[in-house]
Amino acid sequence: MKSDLIKIISVLLSKIGLVSSTAFLSLFVAKTLGVNENGIYAILLLSVNLIVVFASFGLPISLNYFLVKGGDKYLICDSIYHQVIIFLPVCVVGGGVLYLWAGELLSFKLIALLVLTSLGKLLYNLFQGAYYGKGMFKRYSFISFGHSFSLVSFTFLYSLFFDVSVFGFFSIALLSYFLFNFILYLNAGFFIRRFTGLNKELIFFGFQSYINNGIAFLIYRIDLIIIAFFMSVANVGFYSLSISVVESLTILTTSIVAVFFNRFVAGGDERSLLKVLILSMLSAFFILLFFEVLGVDLLLAYLGDEYSAISGPLSLMIYSLLILSITKVLAMYFVGKNMQILNTYSAVIMLIVGSIVSLVLVPSLGLMGAAIANLLANISNLVIKIIQYLRYIRGAA
Template sequence: MSTFLKNSVLTVIRQTLSILLGVMIIILLARVLGPDGQGKYTLLILLPNMLSTLLNMGINAASVYYIGRKLFSIETIYKTNVIISLFLSLISILLGIAFALLLQDSTFSNINISMVVVSLAALPFLYLNKILQSLFQGKEDFQAFNLIVITRQLTTLILMAALVYIVTFGVMGALIAFILGQLITTVLVFYMLKKRLGVKWNQGSFSNQYTKDALRFGLKAHLSNVLAFINYRADVLIISFFLTPALVGIYTVAVNIAEKLWTVSQSVSAVLYPRISSISSENEKNELTAVVGKTVLLLSFIVCAILFIFSESIVHLLFGHEYNSSIVVLKILLPGIVLFSLDKILSNDLAGRGRPIINLYTSLLTVLINVSLNLYLIPQYGINGSAFATSFSYALTLFIKLIVYKKETKLEIKKIILINKTDWNLYKQFVYSILSMRGKKQKL
């Protein structure tokens, strides 16, 4: 538990720093590019991000699972993952070009089609980063894992400042900064794999068996992740179809602020998944997830309440009055964002138990509802309607997941969402341990 707690705290700290860097990027783009430019940039990077999410086949999740179970050597997984990543990149680039041409008169009607094609250059780096980072996660080396994430954000911010603010290359400058940020991160990933894990290219070999097993396991988790991505980003695509890039930009700012609430849940989930995969006792798994889930929900609620109260001041201070319309959108999104933070914990628990298929079924239902509501509400209520559809679908996802999780684990729902006396004592012990460690350091 102490190692899990340490890794969780380290990852939360990393995520917090990552958020600060991410917010600085958002502010820079919002201030310099304005709503229209911000919207165009969002659509440009959406295509490569969408392709790398839809087509990664769950190899990253499978890598974490098989490393935790020690079924294949790290060298074999490494070499096989690199080859798979490059193959998927090639397929995705070809599909991306086809999508760009197909959607040039609708989604990309206000964007130069050559810029859409340029955005696809990020794909090899997106695949390599996402899939190879999972090796550190599987080994529970969260120092390296966190360093890589921070480096990507920091280099992207520096490049954005240089190409958008100083050189004023506009949307194209932002796109180039995004691609170069991914490239630099890929170089760091290869370096860290050699330095931290001792992995070298000539030590491993491509494994057909690992590929088959990884695809068999990964596709179950992957289909669920695909549906989750659609759940996250269907709103942006539908808004871009019915409305203008400027409204996409305004909506994106609200979404980016709201999703920062997932810092704690994403951090803890990244640590929880490999830990659940390696635990054999069902009771121990249940106890760990119950404590983690309710704690994440409480912290997310507290931050949500603060953000809700000060949302108007935050938007005006950071982004300017051009983004006034994003305030209402933000307030509508917040309840769903908070509830979905617990869903992330439960989803990673189920995946760690080897039951990703459950996430697939629950995601399929909520995606259908989310997309249907967006298609119905956006033409009538604009971006506010989209925010309601998204928030409602997040809440519904958690409701369904709690029922299914109870049936799967026999754990009472109240034990997952309600904090009891034992939990408060655990929190006190944690605070005391932090204070005592700090006191010892000061004496030294």
């Protein structure tokens, strides 16, 4: 019990650092760049996350899983080789599509920068899977918190001494990722060998998670894509900021699952799942309560009247916190039990619901239509996940 508590606190501290830095950067960049430039920044951020999701191939969670299962000492090294090999064609295709689609808004230099930032983030996520798989929660939390603090500090100092730009903010992110990837590399206890060919088990397990992650990304970004099609660049920035706030808070409420995932893999009982669900839901409830009382008003007081358009969508989307505190935990539970296919089924249904409702409501209701679609998609996922879990435990019994 004491060991679990130390791990939970360690993970929670690293997530607090991540959430704080993410929230600060989202708000600070939005205020500093202004409405239109922030819209361009949001498009770049969307592109980085798109490359990260589709180039990851589920390797971080796969590495975590097989290290818990007793993977050999070269597994981390093999995962890095796999990650770089998969990244290359994805970044070429992704960068090319982005240049053709948004070449008038984005320079080639800026697109090259976001591609390199994507690689930095990919490797950072891979190291997280390695550290969690080896049970090194405290060490990873310390380094992760340092990364969050340095990113915020460098960004703030940059704004004091230089003329801010989208390129400048992404340059800082790139440098920060590669600096701390190097630190993570030095502290992970690596065993290096030359590339010996594809690890089929690692790839196959990761591919199942990869499908789910790709669909999940589309679920949470399909609204942005539809908004970009029907509305202005500024509205992309407004909605991206709302998503960033909700996702940051979700990371915080579901951080405990990282500790118990290893127990799910090792065959932990249902009481472990119940503990995680209760703690996750309680944290979501208190954060939601605080946000309902003060959150939106504080955000608008900081950002100014030009961002008043986020008030309505964010006030509705924030209720997804309670839903996500359940669905995210159940999703990781299914992965730990090697039942990712259940997550795929629910993700497909969620994507269909979200896409249809967005296409119907965004042209007429704008940002509020996207927020309604987001909430309905999350509700559909919750219903499916609960049904899946009940059927799974009945089958197991």
